Amino acid sequence: MSTTKRIKKIQARLRRKKIDAILISQPHNRRYLSGYTATDHDIGESSGSLLIPARKNPLLLTDFRFQIQAERETKEMRVLLYPKGLQALLKELLPDLGISSLAFESHYTLHNVAEKLQTMCSKLSISLHPTYGIVEKMRTIKNKKEIEKTRSSVLLNEQVFQTVYKTIVPGQTEIDIALALESTMRRRSAEAPSFESIVATGERSALPHAVPGPVKIEKHKPLMIDMGLILDGYCSDMTRTFTLGKASKKYLEIHRLVRKAQLAGIQKIRAGVTAAAVDKAARRVISDAGYGKFFGHALGHGVGLAVHEEPRLSSRNRKQLKAGMIVTVEPGIYLPGWGGIRLENMVVVREDGCEILNNDTTWLDI
Template sequence: MTRMERFTEIIGKERLDGFLVTNHIDIRYLTGFTGDAGMLWVEKDRAVFITDFRYETQSKDEVGDKAEIYITSPDKNYFTILSEQKVFENKKLVGFDENSVNYILYRKLSGIFRDVVWIPLSNPLSELRAVKDTDEINKIARAVDIAIESLIDALPLLRPGITEKEFAAELEYRMKRKGSEKPSFDTIVASGWRAALPHGIASDKVIEAGEMVTVDFGAIYDGYSSDLTRTFFIGKPDDKFKKIYGIVLDAHLAAADKAKAGMTGKGIDGIARKIIEDAGYGEYFGHGLGHGIGLVVHDFPGVNTRNEKPILENSVITIEPGIYIPDWGGIRIEDDFIVKENGTEWLSSELPKELSDIIIPVG
């Protein structure tokens, strides 16, 4: 069954006559179109894709026969084409994603197509996108390998005197040389006290001896992302760093060992969170344990206290516990996993994480 066919099953279960897809990631998932402008109409026996003249050739190559293709022009916008193609004729209940249709677009749609009852759904493709097929897993695995190989190549440069931005640039350069389209997000390099910032984008700060350095990075291969984090220490770590690193590592390994399909995101999160809380650092772990990765770096499913739905087999997730203490620093360890029926399959096992592996000698 194709992705489009599985989506039409969802549309039917929601008792809708059709669905207007506006999220470009969902459009790519359903059709293969990699551009960032378009609308996709989906009903049981018909799909209509509309984009602008910039993507005329590209849409024919990528969408092919998955949908009828129409191109806007100065005298024909998206709404004109929707009307001309009578996509809403004899349609009463039409779905849209409330997370991707803004108020302006909603007013235009409801104002032009007055006979339609617009039904909001929240992330209707989330379960489809969460479960990865073999091709998707292979692409994520390649993105993971590119990221790991690049960090290992760049690591000799992580020394006192280099700035966070310089190291980020060296890492990103190597990822591109090895086949990454671009970083899957702005590379995080946060040293010293800045390691307490979970999303401390690389700055002009000079990395010094005696500091921890958190590096959070990822590659994109054929549209699919990886997401990895290691915290290094430049020089000889003190007892506090070693203690907290051990707590984070224990939490990471426990969650990776016990996670499996059928557990909720909240349940997996709780495995790591309990270890950190029992060690007295619960207040310093303020984010979810992880998230899905795929066509976006923060994909479905969520691995956090808010997700009480079961994680499905062949979801690909991150596990990334962390402890962040203001004016001291922070430690995070992140790896990528395939969730299986009886456990997890480690995609990033080639990137070491033991305390001895992350100490960078100086002098």
């Protein structure tokens, strides 16, 4: 689906709901609908918003700093600047466009910004409608082009992993490895890492979100690498855990258990199955072996323009998976004081099962 088709779909929805326009500020949604690739430094420092009227051409509203980029990247879309801020521009623009009802993204608008928007709209007799996740829902189902882009992202991520994996030796620090990963990503023309790489050794691998530190890699201890990159907008995300030198009996036992849980999850995935059922299938393997309380997070998450997106593969998500969704399958067991093992692959949901996007087999079936 091209950006034009996506915009048309949003416009059709607006007309059905009898709303005159929607303001899209979430950076991935903005990119999905316009091709404009700028990210936000943070939610309080926006790189722009799309104003999509139900029956007129969409506009990209941004500031001076992003003008050149915005004009280059958006096709057939007028770029308007707001030297005095977005609200000042909207105050003139909305009446000019004859807009008397406006939707906004409730999940990417700060409470104080929404309050000001409400005050402005009240003065202009415009009704304001919070929406939640409309574009995110569209984004969960990937078309062929998006699946191919994700496949390329996964492939490049694996190549980066394999390149760096070969160079790892005891005595290097977590930071050394993280830097090697990130510079290899950039040199091979990834846009950016999709998140800060996790490199965690020994008992530090029991912290599921460890930040790489100046800690030396030791032999025979778990070494967890969780990494991803962005290529042409699409994210990859992969975790491998292994040891340098011979693995202990305990390591092998837990590693094999995690892999068994991962395979149980993957085997359950197909269109029509609930996310919770997939989580349950993997979790049962770990619980049955007595490690249930050491697997404290959800089994996986959607991946696309964002590295974490819908659907979550969690025990609380009763929604059915659909063909074209891309999700991670990443069970883990974390033993405080000993370390953690997590294995993560990405799969595309199909009508009759799923397709694993990963080819890397490093330390999977040991």
